[in-house]
Amino acid sequence: MSQKEKFALYLTPEMKARLERRYTEDGSRSLTGFIENAINFYLDYLSANNAGMFLPSSVQSYLDGRLDQFEDRMASLLYKQSVELDMGMSVLADCVHLDEEYLRRKRTESVANVKKLNGRIRLEQLAKRAQEQRDGDDGWQD
Numbered sequence: 001m002s003q004k005e006k007f008a009l010y011l012t013p014e015m016k017a018r019l020e021r022r023y024t025e026d027g028s029r030s031l032t033g034f035i036e037n038a039i040n041f042y043l044d045y046l047s048a049n050n051a052g053m054f055l056p057s058s059v060q061s062y063l064d065g066r067l068d069q070f071e072d073r074m075a076s077l078l079y080k081q082s083v084e085l086d087m088g089m090s091v092l093a094d095c096v097h098l099d100e101e102y103l104r105r106k107r108t109e110s111v112a113n114v115k116k117l118n119g120r121i122r123l124e125q126l127a128k129r130a131q132e133q134r135d136g137d138d139g140w141q142d
Contacts, residue, residue, distance in 0.1 A: 009035070 011019070023034035041056075113121060
C-alpha cells in the first residue's frame with residue numbers, strides 16, 4: 001500500500017454529515033477511501049474534457065459489450081436477408097428476361113418509393129398500387 005499524506009480538509013458541518021451518512025454506499029470502509037474514490041471520479045471526469053463524453057468505466061464497458069452484440073446481430077440478419085434477396089432475384093432473372101431500360105426505370109421508382117416512405121415499404125402497399133395501375137390500364141402495352 002502506498003504511503004498516504006495527511007492534510008487538513010475543511011467542510012461545512014452539513015457536508016461532513018452527508019459524507020458520514022453515505023460513505024458506505026459505494027463499499028468504502030472509511031471516509032478517506034470514499035473521498036479518494038470521489039476525487040478519482042472527478043479527476044477522470046475532468047480528463048474526459050467534456051461532460052457528455054464521460055461515463056464510468058463499468059457503464060462504458062457494458063455499453064460497448066451491448067453494442068458489439070447488437071452489431072453482430074444486425075450483421076447476421078443483414079447477411080441472411082441478402083442471401084434471401086439474392087435467391088429471389090436469381091430465380092426471377094432465370095424466369096423473366098427484362099431489358100436494361102425497364103430495370104433502370106424500376107430502380108428509379110424504387111429509390112423514389114424508399115425515400116418517400118422512409119424505408120417502410122410493405123408488400124400490401126406495393127400490391128395495392130400495382131392493382132390500381134392495372135385497373136387503370138386499358139390493356140397490355142408493348
